[in-house]
Amino acid sequence: MDIDDEIAKTQEERRRKEEELASLTSLTFDRDLYGGTDRDAYVTSIPVNDDDDANLDSMDSEVARKLASYTAPKSLLKEMPRGEEDDNSLGFRKPAKIIDREDEYRRRRLNQVISPDRHDAFAAGEKTPDPSVRTYADVMREQALAREKEETLRAIAKKKKEEEEAATAEKESGGAAAAAVPKRRNRWDQSQDDGSSAAKKAKTSDWDLPDATPGIGRWDATPTPGRVSDATPSVGRRNRWDETPTPGRLADSDATPAGGATPGATPAGVTWDATPKGLVTPTPKRQRSRWDETPATMGSATPMAGATPNVPLTPGVTPFGGTELQTPTPSNIRGPMTPEQYNLLRWEKDIEERNRPLTDEELDAMFPQEGYKILEPPASYVPIRTPARKLLATPTPMGTPLYAIPEENRGQQFDVPKEAPGGLPFMKPEDYQYFGSLLNEENEDELSPEEQKERKIMKLLLKVKNGTPPQRKTALRQLTDKAREFGANALFNRILPLLMQPTLEDQERHLLVKVIDRVLYKLDELVRPYVHKILVVIEPLLIDEDYYARVEGREIISNLSKAAGLATMIAAMRPDIDNIDEYVRNTTARAFSVVASALGIPALLPFLKAVCQSKKSWQARHTGIKIVQQIAILIGCAVLPHLKSLVEIIEHGLNDENQKVRTITALSLAALAEAAAPYGIESFDSVLKPLWKGIRSHRGKVLAAFLKAIGFIIPLMDAIYASYYTKEVMFILIREFQSPDEEMKKIVLKVVKQCVSTEGVDAEYIRNDILPEFFRNFWVRRMALDRRNYRQLVETTVEMANKVGVADIVGRIVEDLKDESEPYRRMVMETIEKVVANLGASDIDARLEELLIDGILYAFQEQTSDDANVMLNGFGAVVNSLGQRVKPYLPQICGTIKWRLNNKSAKVRQQAADLISRIAVVMKQCQEEQLMGHLGVVLYEYLGEEYPEVLGSILGALKAIVNVIGMTKMTPPIKDLLPRLTPILKNRHEKVQENCIDLVGRIADRGAEFVPAREWMRICFELLEMLKAHKKGIRRATVNTFGYIAKAIGPQDVLATLLNNLKVQERQNRVCTTVAIAIVAETCSPFTVLPALMNEYRVPELNVQNGVLKSLSFLFEYIGEMGKDYIYAVTPLLEDALMDRDLVHRQTAASAVKHMALGVAGLGCEDALVHLLNYVWPNIFETSPHVINAVMEAIEGMRVALGAAMVLNYCLQGLFHPARKVREVYWKIYNSLYIGAQDALVAAYPILEDEQSSEQNNIYSRPELMMFI
Secondary structure (H helix, E strand, C coil): CHHHHHHHHHHHHHHHHHHHHHHHHCCCCCCCCCCCCCHHHCCCCCCCCHHHCCCCCHHHHHHHHHCCCCCCCHHHHHCCCCCCCCHHHHCCCCCCEHHHHCCCCHHHHHHCCCCCCECCHHHHCCCCCCCCCECHHHHHHHHHHHHHHHHHHHHHHHHHHHHHHHHHHHHHHHHHHHHHCCCCCCHHHHHHHHHHHHHHHHHHHHHHHHHHCCCCCCCCCCCCHHHHCCCCCCCCCCCHHHCCCCHHHHHHHHCCCCCCCCCCCCCCCCCCCCCCHHHCCCCCCCCCCHHHCCHHHHHHCCCCCCCCCCCCCCCCCCCCCHHHCCCCCHHHHCCCCCHHHHHHHHHHHHHHHHHCCCCHHHHHHHCCCCCCCCCCCCCCCCCCCCCCCCCCCCCECCCECCCCCCCCCCCCCCCCCCCCCCCCCCCCHHHHHHHHHHHCCCCHHHCCHHHHHHHHHHHHHHHHHHCCHHHHHHHHHHHHHCHHHHCHHHHHHHHHHHHCCCCCEHHHHHHHHHHHHHHHHHHHHHHHHHHHHHHHHHHHHHHCCCHHHHHHHHHHHHHHHHHHCHHHHHHHHHHHHCCCCHHHHHHHHHHHHHHHHHHCHHHHHHHHHHHHCCCCCHHHHHHHHHHHHHHHHHHHHHHHHHHHHHHHHHHHHHHCCCHHHHHHHHHHHHHHHHHHCCCCHHHHHHHHHHHHHHHHHCCHHHHHHHHHHHHHHHHHCCHHHHHHHHHHHHHHHHHHCCCCCHHHHHHHHHHHHHHHHCCCCCHHHHHHHHHHHHHHHHCCHHHHCCHHHHHHHHHHHHHHHHHHCHHHHHHHHHHHHHCCCHHHHHHHHHHHHHHHHHHCCCCCCHHHHHHHHHHHHHHHHHCCCCCCHHHHHHHHHHHHHHHHHHHHHHHHHHHHHHHHHCCCCHHHHHHHHHHHHHHHHHHHHCCCHHHHHHHHHHHHHHHHCCCHHHHHHHHHHHHHHHHHHCCCCCCCCHHHHHHHHHHHCCCCCHHHHHHHHHHHHHHHHHCHHHCCHHHHHHHHHHHHHHCCCCCHHHHHHHHHHHHHHHHHHCHHHHHHHHHHHCCCCCHHHHHHHHHHHHHHHHHHCHHHCHHHHHHHCCCCCHHHHHHHHHHHHHHHHHHHHHHHHCHHHHHHHHHHHHCCCCHHHHHHHHHHHHHHHHHCCCCCCHHHHHHHHHHHHHHHHCCCHHHHHHHHHHHHHHHHHHCHHHHHHHHHHHHCCCCHHHHHHHHHHHHHHHHHCHHHHHHHCCCCCCCCCCCCCCCCCCHHHHHHC
16 A cells, blocks of 8 residues: 555656656746636636626736746735736726616616606796696606505505415414314305415516516606596496406506507597507406506607607617607617627527427327316416516517517628718717617708708717717717707707616716707707706716716706706606605705705795695605705805705604604704804704704614714804703713614714814713723724724724823723734724824823834734835824834834845835834934934845835935935945936836935935036936926926036036937927026026027027027026026027017017016116017917917016006007907907006006087096196
């Protein structure tokens, strides 16, 4: 046995060696493609579309493959710096579909139906509304109907549940007896049982169906007006629940009116409840229940004028669904059929085929002819025709309850999209449904005007959605300009379905919303019939997680309400206030708050009052009160003028019988108090009593809401009341400290923070009554795991510390710095940092100080997570606030730092270096210069660090030490340190560049004499490269460093380098160079720079000449009054530039003149300035915006230096010129003169003779002034 083992072991070793050798000698191949035969890793299904590619981690696998030969730890492999290669940086990121980041709740927007147009009472005036248009009454009736339906269903479900519970209870109690004596069933029981079971079957089949299907919930739609005209039920009308459904009933309950009942062409006089003519089934005639109708017909069967009849449409070419109709039907709201849905339907059809019941013929073929008897089904048996198991079995709204797989078209090219004609942008597959008809090469002249208009709108929308920026711009402009010509109907019926597309991306939505915004502005009052339609699409934006989407949504609704007016907005949204779907109510409340902020709260108050006191439904009250909450959140302190009335409107909600209403009332009061802070306590007088009663009688969510309201109201009170009420509420709060509910914890913490921070609460009370319980219940590990709780707990504790002092708080938690849970340690550290930073460390005694230093050292060393800043900041704050008291601990701290600088993990090394830069100042205070010098040498040795992040931190630490210790005492000496830094300047990492240039600049400023001039020149060349950096801070530091170096080694060499750099192509590089030249001139006096600079202007190259002019501009800006010595020297150069043909020359020269004029104002250089003004003035007619800006600014500068009167002299000659274009320019100059020097112009106005002196009508003379002059 042993020999066998040995043989096996030897073979194994040999095989391993062979593999190793093979890996060294053989060529390595791509393991992803060829290697391994791991069956589990095989892809079992091909992703339906490229976007949903399962291999989203391709980047990770790629990195793993590239690094397979290295043996770095996994944690570091994951941290591959992806700066440059990352697709995002190149702008290739996968476009984000909105639906991918939406949660279940937000996706409910897709269930909403874009409702048909509504009646516009303002436009109609006294006329009777057209029966085909839905009026407010219709909509309200439908809502009532839907609610009744919902309640009925709920009652049924409740009854069912009760029956089941009763049955189980009966079973349990009488189970034993029943087993012994089987109960004899009599015939009445039997028939009853049969009936009820069949009814139950019917229930499950028909009602569960719409609820269980994805897609459009049938009750979310705004039902159609026809439904309302319910035929009066006949006297003996039986309820459908009382009986077994008859075959006829079921047949027509699933059928959609076909033939004669095309949507839009309903024969007059036919009520919707009557069986449509084409569907009459040979069943006993009886009154149909209004629930029998298929939900699908609801959206589409709106009676509409002039709608196209329902033609079978070819998918992919003409848009299917009722897009051609005046009212878009739910089919196109459900959006294009995604490949998943298509496969699902195919699969379902397949299953249906296999599981269908066997026919008599098939059974005959299977069984022998004799030996079997065919049983007759009982007379009462009815087969269930609508099984609940169907997946997508809601009949499609276009009138075909069945799904047929489309015929395969062999000539279709799948992968090559059809080329869009006439320069239209590329279409995505999901766009074919909406824009497919554009691909049909139709002769536009043959189309009717309506169709032409439709086609034009579609083209423009496609350009906006998918086009290039120029295409988009022109299309947007056209849509805006022609909005009234196109008409609201055509526009919104095209735009709104696009916004309901499930595959929409953020950018596309943004563009379409922009279209709506522009179109709204143009259409103004014409949008009234479409208000609800627009709201259905825009309201979901109000709860989007993207801030900008929310702002856009508010803007649209605000503009909509201004266009349509308050009455229309209320009429459109009132039915949704008590909608059965919570989602609709929520978005409606938010939309109403936007309407209130747009049209003013007073306008909406009467309506709100009525809604909040609605007796009919608690939903309406709930939504009304929520509107008040949202108003407070939206407009903040602007609620103050209306605070009293808003509180009065909602106060009764605190005693409402419905718990949800009580909760939202308390939350609304909290929002109002928060918005009104620190004013408005008198408005809340009426609610104080119910709130205080409420916190004693409620529990759970309601209590949390009440506490929140109290928490926001207490800070508004005077100190005495605040103290009293805090003590009253505190015992409830302390009781709730133990609550396991996370939401309750957050609210309790917030309320405690608010109570503690008010003036009237004294430290002793907090120390004795609150702290013990608070720390016992909240300072536990679990609180550190939830981010929001963590934040709130830290804030509350800091607030308490502000009252009771540092020692009390820190003393209680300092031990926890050694806790084994890292998130908890981090929470403790953050709290200590904030407390100590706020209050200092004066009342920390020696024992606590020891514990604290010990704790932070432990926490600092033990941390493993990425978020290092908390520990660093904490360490820095504690050490800095303790100041000289840290001296005894410094050797230990520095020992830790040195040890950690040598750690194999880059993160740890970076942290250690960062810590040095935090505590360098304190080390200086403690006279530990020797220790710092030692650290400097250690850091110097680590300048070969390979990780740029760490290298940046090491440079930062060196900079901190150099700053504190000074140049002379620095170890290593500066002459050794700087040559080590020169090559690091080549590093392209921003952090390294920034810290390195700061350090070099500091040395150039303070210790230039320690370094030979040649080294500085070398650095100058490196610095030119740094001018290309993306980060402004780096460029600024570089430019300043040039100044320091020029000061150190004289300007000549530096200037030569810089002037050479003006010849490069990159604009950013040249601009930075000109700034550097100006700074060199400032530090080394302009006379050292100007001769070389002006000489450079002779180079006949645009870039160089512009660079020189720009340098002069910056130079005069920096040197200010010194300019008076040099103005005469540069005037000839500026003369030449201001006469140059090149626009940019004149622009830059004008800006140089401006800075020069402002610098020498009042220093007696007027002659040169007038001379230059003569050259500037002819440029006032330039059209290029940059040039004209520069010229106008130069003239403004001249106004300051020469006085307004002088510029007015130039100006007067053109104020009354016959040509308008000339006049306009001169008046523009005059206006800016007038704004800038109104008083100075008085003396310069011409004396106008009074023409009608005989009548003394207009007296123009100003004698006192004349004497004064």
